[in-house]
Amino acid sequence: MLERLSLLVGEDKIEKLHGTRVLVVGVGGVGGYAVEALARSGIGYLYLIDHDTVEESNINRQIVALKSTLGKYKVDVLKERIEDMGLGTRVDVSYEFLTQNNLDNYLENIDYVVDACDTLKTKFSLIESCLARNIPFISCMGTGNKLDPSQLEITELEKTSYDPLAKKLRKMVKDAKLKGKIMVVSSKEAKQVQNEKVIPSNSFVPATAGMLCASYIVRKEIED
Numbered sequence: 001m002l003e004r005l006s007l008l009v010g011e012d013k014i015e016k017l018h019g020t021r022v023l024v025v026g027v028g029g030v031g032g033y034a035v036e037a038l039a040r041s042g043i044g045y046l047y048l049i050d051h052d053t054v055e056e057s058n059i060n061r062q063i064v065a066l067k068s069t070l071g072k073y074k075v076d077v078l079k080e081r082i083e084d085m086g087l088g089t090r091v092d093v094s095y096e097f098l099t100q101n102n103l104d105n106y107l108e109n110i111d112y113v114v115d116a117c118d119t120l121k122t123k124f125s126l127i128e129s130c131l132a133r134n135i136p137f138i139s140c141m142g143t144g145n146k147l148d149p150s151q152l153e154i155t156e157l158e159k160t161s162y163d164p165l166a167k168k169l170r171k172m173v174k175d176a177k178l179k180g181k182i183m184v185v186s187s188k189e190a191k192q193v194q195n196e197k198v199i200p201s202n203s204f205v206p207a208t209a210g211m212l213c214a215s216y217i218v219r220k221e222i223e224d
Contacts, residue, residue, distance in 0.1 A: 018044040031116030033210030113137035141186040144199035149208035151189040157182040
């Protein structure tokens with residue numbers, strides 16, 4: 001069922017992808033689409049972590065969100081969806097809120113990490129642990145209040161601009177004196193709405209960010 005991808009990358013790379021184990025933290029607007037793309041790329045094992053259930057406010061931007069899935073755990077919706085693809089991807093899920101105290105439990109035997117969570121402290125802890133363990137990762141910065149998906153890019157954290165979340169994270173990394181390359185997906189677009197009480201969002205910027213996260217991992221795996 002992955003013949004078209006095999007024509008692009010070669011059968012040997014498909015086998016390599018099928019042996020790859022990826023942890024995805026946060027499966028909302030960004031993470032859900034990252035999971036979708038990773039599964040359809042033949043990734044053999046996905047560990048999905050998210051404690052949230054589907055809400056009506058998610059319907060405008062999250063692949064897990066439908067009227068029929070309201071109230072269900074997002075990771076359960078994605079697990080069922082991936083298994084229905086029939087591509088042989090094994091999926092484990094956790095409803096636990098990831099913190100510095102428990103994240104090491106999830107990093108054993110993991111080849112790559114996608115950080116698509118919303119919590120700054122969790123992002124920092126993930127980055128710190130991945131650097132310490134030499135686990136390749138991609139961390140998504142802010143996608144809310146953005147309108148132009150073409151301004152998203154895969155870059156190093158220190159090279160980001162117009163991204164408030166990345167700015168805070170850069171300071172945390174600097175204060176902690178972390179060493180190592182920190183790859184992120186970030187938008188160069190200035191925010192659209194000033195002084196918002198609720199962060200505005202759309203369907204295409206978070207989805208594109210998730211696809212970029214997936215492409216980073218797939219390309220890195222087949223190129224190594």
